[in-house]
Amino acid sequence: MAGPVAPPAGRWGRPAGQPLTVNVDKRRRPPAALVRLRDPDPELVVGEVFRSHLRREAPMDVHLRPPETSDAEVHYRYPPQASIARMYGAAAGALPKPTMARSSEWLAWIMGQSYGAMMDVDGEPVGHVRLHSLSEADRKARLAIGLFSEAMLGRGVGRRAITLCLDHAFGPMGLHRVDLRVLAFNTRAIRCYLACGFHHEGTEREAALIDGVWHDDWIMGILAHEHQRRAATGIVNI
Numbered sequence: 001m002a003g004p005v006a007p008p009a010g011r012w013g014r015p016a017g018q019p020l021t022v023n024v025d026k027r028r029r030p031p032a033a034l035v036r037l038r039d040p041d042p043e044l045v046v047g048e049v050f051r052s053h054l055r056r057e058a059p060m061d062v063h064l065r066p067p068e069t070s071d072a073e074v075h076y077r078y079p080p081q082a083s084i085a086r087m088y089g090a091a092a093g094a095l096p097k098p099t100m101a102r103s104s105e106w107l108a109w110i111m112g113q114s115y116g117a118m119m120d121v122d123g124e125p126v127g128h129v130r131l132h133s134l135s136e137a138d139r140k141a142r143l144a145i146g147l148f149s150e151a152m153l154g155r156g157v158g159r160r161a162i163t164l165c166l167d168h169a170f171g172p173m174g175l176h177r178v179d180l181r182v183l184a185f186n187t188r189a190i191r192c193y194l195a196c197g198f199h200h201e202g203t204e205r206e207a208a209l210i211d212g213v214w215h216d217d218w219i220m221g222i223l224a225h226e227h228q229r230r231a232a233t234g235i236v237n238i
């Protein structure tokens with residue numbers, strides 16, 4: 001049955017009273033008017049973003065907070081997983097052994113970042129997001145993010161956490177630019193970054209040698225005014 005679908009008010013970066021309305025019958029083909037509304041980034045079509053809304057699972061409360069001493073224990077509880085390690089460029093079979101010493105070192109490292117935050121979903125820590133390589137002169141920093149468990153991937157947590165991190169970067173931190181590096185085969189992360197407003201700015205060809213194979217690295221970036229425009233229009237904040 002066709003009918004309007006409104007995401008919960010206020011949960012999607014859209015002010016209450018302005019619900020996103022989509023014809024359910026046409027979820028594979030958004031209304032032409034929406035498809036014509038293209039983002040300045042040609043890789044991101046608004047219609048795609050609207051389809052993403054429809055695929056989301058039950059809304060989750062994603063929250064960023066400063067790391068605490070007890071997060072070393074949380075990190076230790078999630079043994080490294082091959083599919084996640086690969087996205088950071090680890091070779092197959094090169095998984096580190098989980099130890100409390102390793103997790104304590106990890107926590108100290110997160111705490112030492114320009115901005116290092118834990119991601120909580122419905123009150124449970126599920127990963128981290130950080131800004132590093134801060135340049136005060138150029139008002140820029142580099143973003144890195146990682147969820148601890150495969151079970152959390154692809155459920156919209158990354159988008160929400162990155163949006164919150166960018167709110168902080170372009171708000172209280174006063175940055176002008178945030179960029180990142182991502183392996184070109186990490187399509188899940190790339191889709192997440194595009195949806196958060198990052199642009200593909202260039203490619204470092206064959207920048208990573210993993211298991212004897214060269215892989216490209218993408219350079220992606222977002223500027224303060226681009227993020228603010230997105231926050232104001234509410235088009236993307238999933």
Ligand SMILES: CC(C)(COP(=O)(O)OP(=O)(O)OC[C@H]1O[C@@H](n2cnc3c(N)ncnc32)[C@H](O)[C@@H]1OP(=O)(O)O)[C@@H](O)C(=O)NCCC(=O)NCCS
Binds near residue numbers: 084087
């Ligand atoms: C990168 C990461 C933080 C993104 O967070 P996330 O919660 O998984 O991402 P989201 O659910 O918000 O968005 C993922 C996008 O990829 C899509 N996706 C999901 N599974 C996918 C897959 N197997 N392949 C390609 N795309 C996939 C989703 O549909 C979504 O895009 P869409 O809404 O346009 O359809 C998370 O995946 C992660 O921690 N990965 C492992 C570590 C990593 O890669 N870190 C980044 C290194 S640069």
